[in-house]
Amino acid sequence: MPKGHFSNYYSSGAIGLIVFLIISTLIAPLTHESFHIMILKQFDCPYNFSIHQTYESGIFAEVTPLCSLNDLQAVVFLAAGLMGNIFVAAFLAILTLYSRKRRLLIFSNLITFAMIGFASDPLFYFFAETGDIITILKIIGRSDNLYMFKCMGYMLAISVFTYLWSHLTFTIEHKSKLQEEWERIRKLKERAEKKGSSMKSKIRKNKNKDL
Amino acid sequence: MDRLLFTSFLFGFMTFLIYFARMRFTLPDIMESQRQELINLAGLVNGFSNTIYFSEGDKN
Numbered sequence A: 001m002p003k004g005h006f007s008n009y010y011s012s013g014a015i016g017l018i019v020f021l022i023i024s025t026l027i028a029p030l031t032h033e034s035f036h037i038m039i040l041k042q043f044d045c046p047y048n049f050s051i052h053q054t055y056e057s058g059i060f061a062e063v064t065p066l067c068s069l070n071d072l073q074a075v076v077f078l079a080a081g082l083m084g085n086i087f088v089a090a091f092l093a094i095l096t097l098y099s100r101k102r103r104l105l106i107f108s109n110l111i112t113f114a115m116i117g118f119a120s121d122p123l124f125y126f127f128a129e130t131g132d133i134i135t136i137l138k139i140i141g142r143s144d145n146l147y148m149f150k151c152m153g154y155m156l157a158i159s160v161f162t163y164l165w166s167h168l169t170f171t172i173e174h175k176s177k178l179q180e181e182w183e184r185i186r187k188l189k190e191r192a193e194k195k196g197s198s199m200k201s202k203i204r205k206n207k208n209k210d211l
Numbered sequence B: 001m002d003r004l005l006f007t008s009f010l011f012g013f014m015t016f017l018i019y020f021a022r023m024r025f026t027l028p029d030i031m032e033s034q035r036q037e038l039i040n041l042a043g044l045v046n047g048f049s050n051t052i053y054f055s056e057g058d059k060n
Helices: A003-042 A071-101 A105-127 A132-140 A143-210 B003-059
Strands: A047-054 A058-065
Touching: A003 A047, A003 A058, A003 A071, A003 A105, A003 B003, A058 B003, A071 A105, A071 A132, A071 A143, A105 A132, A105 A143, A105 B003, A132 A143, A143 B003
Parallel strands: none
Antiparallel strands: A047 A058
């Protein structure tokens, strides 16, 4: 493995952080709204879709249904965005595990950061003071049970960061093992080349003697 | 809490985790190399002291 591969590994961490920023600020909010739209299409409900931008919240989209939904439909409509992003994050986590098994370190690094980008959207809603979860609680009539959702948020945060930690330790350990192996092979090669050259000189000397 | 603030908090925390994980695994290597350097240095000093001793011994 050439030396460049290791620098690629390090840059994949930095690129992964940028991928996380792009996904968490731009793509995850849009997928969140697209899951809302999917549910509204299932209910045959017309909707209004608009994209806003503020300096505090960045770019965000808004979907307003233009029909009356009953309580259950409203809860499903509101929960779809969060659950959709949680499913996307879970799918990416499984993809990371698979790519780790195949020893695709750089790919698994990038996918892990993308996974955290998608998981940041439900995390944000679990800790936000306004948003889908608060509206769901208001519809159910259990606005006092906010602490339960905060506990769920903490559990999600702990599992996401434990996953990131296990991924980081695995990749760093694996990379150092690869580096050691690469050094060992390089030394063996050097030794073999030296032996080869000494053998060649010996053969030349013998030839000269024969002449 | 605003989304951008939350994202920047996550970004900072992740950067810290990456740095911490990398240090945790590379620090023992760095310490080992420093230990080797110290041993070499000690050997060098010992070697110098020996030469000085012998040179003085020769003079006497």
